[in-house]
Amino acid sequence: AQRVTQPEKLLSVFKGAPVELKCNYSYSGSPELFWYVQYSRQRLQLLLRHISRESIKGFTADLNKGETSFHLKKPFAQEEDSAMYYCALSGFPGAGSYQLTFGKGTKLSVIP
Amino acid sequence: KAGVTQTPRYLIKTRGQQVTLSCSPISGHRSVSWYQQTPGQGLQFLFEYFSETQRNKGNFPGRFSGRQFSNSRSEMNVSTLELGDSALYLCASSSGTIIREQYFGPGTRLTVT
Numbered sequence: 001a002q003r004v005t006q007p008e009k010l011l012s013v014f015k016g017a018p019v020e021l022k023c024n025y026s027y028s029g030s031p032e033l034f035w036y037v038q039y040s041r042q043r044l045q046l047l048l049r050h051i052s053r054e055s056i057k058g059f060t061a062d063l064n065k066g067e068t069s070f071h072l073k074k075p076f077a078q079e080e081d082s083a084m085y086y087c088a089l090s091g092f093p094g095a096g097s098y099q100l101t102f103g104k105g106t107k108l109s110v111i112p
Numbered sequence: 113k114a115g116v117t118q119t120p121r122y123l124i125k126t127r128g129q130q131v132t133l134s135c136s137p138i139s140g141h142r143s144v145s146w147y148q149q150t151p152g153q154g155l156q157f158l159f160e161y162f163s164e165t166q167r168n169k170g171n172f173p174g175r176f177s178g179r180q181f182s183n184s185r186s187e188m189n190v191s192t193l194e195l196g197d198s199a200l201y202l203c204a205s206s207s208g209t210i211i212r213e214q215y216f217g218p219g220t221r222l223t224v225t
Contacts, residue, residue: 034213044216086155099168100214104154
């Protein structure tokens with residue numbers, strides 16, 4: 001079974017402080033991992049994917065297979081980063097076909 | 113390209129009724145997935161359709177069902193509504209046979225009274 005765990009439901013940081021949103025996964029194969037973001041009153045949208053190794057809006061995430069983690073980081077938080085963040089894994093659940101499994105999300109609140 | 117659209121955006125129903133929600137994927141996308149989003153449980157996977165066939169199903173009771181049409185549009189139906197079915201129902205579309213990134217619609221807010 002594939003599983004994604006986001007241990008923090010809520011994370012509050014001050015503007016300008018570093019941010020780290022934690023994500024751990026459980027999957028027997030080689031996963032593809034994503035971070036999705038949902039700003040207030042907007043639809044859920046893809047933030048970044050691990051295979052691209054890109055930085056979007058100052059956020060980066062590195063896949064650590066040894067620790068089965070895919071933490072999202074940003075060196076200096078901005079107020080506009082306040083949103084709900086979901087970690088997601090694309091994998092084969094053993095039956096059917098590939099499936100995208102989401103964590104329960106972390107609400108990031110950036111304090112001015 | 114136009115994004116994923118969902119209708120209706122808001123719906124109020126009473127217990128015991130049934131409801132049908134509609135989703136139009138991005139043009140060219142053949143995979144449509146449905147999720148239930150609640151504050152307590154986050155995003156829970158309902159089912160996924162690809163080329164009119166259900167490929168994956170989440171852990172929801174049989175009251176939740178869906179279908180996909182030849183133009184990739186999808187509907188989900190919930191029969192015998194319960195108060196706990198109140199949620200935001202999200203539809204997402206994906207282009208390939210292997211689901212990687214998904215594009216989400218704005219959701220349908222269902223309130224059951």
